[in-house]
Amino acid sequence: MGGTMNPTVIGWLPGEPLLPAVTDALAQATLVFGAKGFAPLAERFAPNAHFEPFEAWLAQLPERCARAIVQGERVVVATTGDPLFHGAAAALLAHFGPDAVTVLPERSSVQLACARLGIPWHNATLVSAHGKVREPWSWKNAPHHPLRPVLVAAAHNRSPIVALTAPGAGATEIASALTELSLAHRYRISVAARIGLDGEALWRDLEPSQAAATAFPHPHIAILTSTTPGTEAAFGWDDDAYAQRQPEKGLITKREVRAVALALLALTPHDTVWDIGAGSGSVGLEAARLTPEGAVWAFEKNADDVAIALTNARRFHAANWTIRHTKAPAGLEEAPDPNAVFIGGSGGELAELLTYCWQRIAPGGRLIATFVTLENLATATAAMTALDAPWHATQLWAARTKPILAMHRFAAENPVWLVAATKEPS
Incomplete structure (x- = not known):
C-alpha cells in the first residue's frame, strides 16, 4: 500500500484476475470499503480486514476513510473498473490530495463494452446516468434527472455517446426519453450487459422503439450512435x-x-x-x-x-x-x-x-x-x-x-x- 496514512483505491473486474499490486494492497488492509458485491473478494484476499459496505453512506466516504486512518486502520476502497472514471477515487483525491491516495485501476467497463460491441471510442462522449431515480424522466424533472447528461449529449448531436447506467436510468429509459425529445430517429442503441458476470449479453444497433420495449439486465453500458446528423444552430432560430x-x-x-x-x-x-x-x-x-x-x-x-x-x-x-x-x-x-x-x-x-x-x-x-x-x-x-x-x-x-x-x-x-x-x- 501507499503507506499507513494513505487510502488505496483498487479497481476490479468480475471474472478477471486481480493485479498483483491489488492483491498486495488487500493483503495488508485492515478495513475494506466497497459495494456489497465486494464482500466475497474482501473475504478471500483481505483476511485481516473488516469489510464495510458503503452504499448507504457513499457521500461520506472521504470522512469515513479519514477517521479510520486516524484510528490506525489501513484502508482499501474497492471499486469496479477504473476508480477515476465516475468512481470513488475522485472524491478521495479531492479530500486527501493527489499525493495521499494510491489508485490501482483496472480496465474500465467502457473499454470492455466498446470492445465487446466493436465500437471505437476515441471520440466518444462519456457520461454517467448514476444517481437516485425517484421517477421517470419528464419535462418536470429534466434539469436534475440522472438521464440529463445522456439526453443533452444526444440533443447536441454527439456520437458515439457511452453511458454508464443505473436501475431506472438505463437503456430502456434512455430510449423512451429520446422519443419524447423527438430524437429517436437520430440514434441507434447498443447495450453491453453484465460484462464478465453470469448472463453477459449484447444487443447491437437497436432502434429506440425496440430498446424501449426491452428489459436490459443491470449493470449495463448503453452506447448511442448517430444515424442522422442534426442541423440545428445554437441559437437564432427563425x-x-x-x-x-x-x-x-x-x-x-x-x-x-x-x-x-x-x-x-x-x-x-x-x-x-x-x-x-x-x-x-x-x-x-x-x-x-x-x-x-x-x-x-x-x-x-x-x-x-x-x-x-x-x-x-x-x-x-x-x-x-x-x-x-x-x-x-x-x-x-x-x-x-x-x-x-x-x-x-x-x-x-x-x-x-x-x-x-x-x-x-x-x-x-x-x-x-x-x-x-x-x-x-x-x-x-x-x-x-x-x-x-x-x-x-x-x-x-x-x-x-x-x-x-x-x-x-x-x-x-x-x-x-x-x-x-x-x-x-x-
Missing part, C-alpha cells in the same frame, strides 16, 4: 420555426430581440437560467442550447402558452429545460438560484418580480427584461434604481425587408427596450 399561439401568431420574442437578449445574458455552459413569461419558450429554449451543463427553468401563467412551449421543447430537443405553469414570482422558490434571468412578461407584478429576482440572482449574475410600453420601462428602471442595481437600457428597433410589387421595402417591427443589470461578484 421565428416561423416555433409553434405560436393562433390566431394571434406573433406572440414571440422576435429573432433580433432574442439575439441581443442572449448576448446581454452572456451565458456560460454551466449557468442556471430563469425564463419568466416564457410565452412560446423561444428565449429559454435557445438559452438551453447555450447552457449544456446548466439548466433553464421557464415560467408561464397562460396554460395554452405552456402547451405551445412544450411543443417547441420537443421540436428543439431541450433536454435541460423545464417549465412551470404559474404567475411569477409565485413558483420561483422551487428553482435553484439563477446565474441569468430573462423577463419577457410580468403579469402586472413587475416591480415585485424584479426585486425578487435581484435578491435571488447569484453574484455576477445577469438580469435582462424586455418591454414594449413606456410605462413598464419606467417601472423597471425605477425598481432597479431603488435596488441600487447598475442598470442600463438598449432600444432595439429592427426592420425587415418585405416585397412590394417587383421591389422590396423595409417594414419596421415594434420598438423594444431591453433593461440589463449585472450583479456585483462576491
